[in-house]
Amino acid sequence: MEFVDLKTQYRALKSQIDERIQRVLDHGQYIMGPEVAELEAKLIAFTGAKHCITVASGTEALLISLMAMGLKPGDEVITTPFTFAATTEMIVLLGGKPVFADIEADTCNIDATLIEEKITKRTRAIMPVSLYGQCADMDEINAIAARYHLVVIEDAAQSFGATYRGNKSCNLSTLGCTSFFPSKPLGCYGDGGAIFTSDDALAQACREIRVHGQSARYTHVRVGVGGRMDTLQCAVVLAKLERFEWEIKQRRRLSERYRELLNALTGVQLLAVRKDRDSAWAQYTVLVERRTSIRAALQAQYIPTAVHYPKPLHQQPAYAGLFRDCKLAASEQAAERVLGLPMSADLSYSQQDRVVSALRGALP
Structure with a gap:
């Protein structure tokens, strides 16, 4: 017995996955090939978000989102301590300060009633984590953020496919970040992830940051990273989307x-x-x-x-x-x-x- 049975899943989708991978091998566009745009369009249709930007991992999705919103050294981000390290790691790497609000004992998600008391003049964002696949109380979190003019980034690495009050995870806040790590509900065969937003300016910033801050080839308008999702990994996710x-x-x-x-x-x-x-x-x-x-x-x-x-x-x-x-x-x-x-x-x-x-x- 496997903890997460990827072998049986592959056998069920073998022809679709093999065909998708072979198509990439045939056209040879391993970076930003046509499958990238195809996957982004299908993920937009699935979530209802206006924009989807595929990236190299769920961790990269968090990093790029924080960079796009302009997190500066000393800025504070309220989040949960009961999560994978990547959530806090990206805040610290950018010089920000994570501020922890405790969790609800019965869901293990961040307790929205504890967030407002953590807000200071340095707070810039709230980053709830949709742990184990269930979203936190996003409406309450968004309401708090609106009162204090904060950005909300949903760490939805574990919750792609979940719904909250009729809306899909990743389309519940300013930015939504998910992971396509193999063991996730929708996984590729390596690292991969995506950012979702309905804010045009943030979407453009995320797209530029993922390709070293380029607005056009060799025109670097901002500091960025090498954060693209491989075409082969997009092909795998496209095949898995079928079921x-x-x-x-x-x-x-x-x-x-x-x-x-x-x-x-x-x-x-x-x-x-x-x-x-x-x-x-x-x-x-x-x-x-x-x-x-x-x-x-x-x-x-x-x-x-x-x-x-x-x-x-x-x-x-x-x-x-x-x-x-x-x-x-x-x-x-x-x-x-x-x-x-x-x-x-x-x-x-x-x-x-x-x-x-x-x-x-x-x-x-």
Whole structure:
């Protein structure tokens, strides 16, 4: 059993993926080939955003978005400590200061009610993370941002395909950033990502930044990076888009079945999904006590697990110096208890039954 079953997915899409890759090999336009524009157009149609700019990774999407909005050294960005390092990493690399608001204990997403108290005269942006595939309370976050004239960047690396109050993740705020890392709901076969916005000026800035700040060949109008998504990776995502809607529906069926099976287990807490949104279920994460022993018991039965994330960012060595005496209780407690179970569209019911049976036997 795989934690994320990319092999079965490839077998299901082999002819489409192979054909798409061969087409790139035949035309030989490996950088900014026609598949780049084709993918961007299809992602615009999917999300409803006005602009899509494909980039080299989800991390690059965050970096380029922060550069496009003009983040300067000393500027503050309010975000969550319970996320992958890239969220904070890009702020720090640009000389900005991450400011952490704690999470909701039942969703593990940033608690919107704690954001406003973190705002200072140096605050420039809010960066919520749509963790595990579910969006944070974006309307409330956008309302706060509007009151203080702030930019909102949704880190949607895990939530492409999710909806919030009828709108798609990545089209919920000033900028939306997603990742096509292989294990994401929509993944390529390497690194890739995309930025979404309906702001014309920000879109133009993002396009220029991803090609070394060029407005035309060898005309550098701003500082940029080499942030393009490879044509081959765009080709893979185009092939996977053909059954993506089915995959999202299947992930939701499997998550509902997990919920029904796990509800009966004492010692397993399920994460909440708010009634006004759904999840892309990038991971299926539960909360348990004695996680180390449970993981070992599952591993003994060849059932893979993962922990996203074992240590919040304010406790990470690279960033701890920025957050002396920082206490974020909900994030710290979640880091000790979260446990990811196998999840992908091709997970079978029999495999799911094995996971639940093994977890039942491993519980204290």
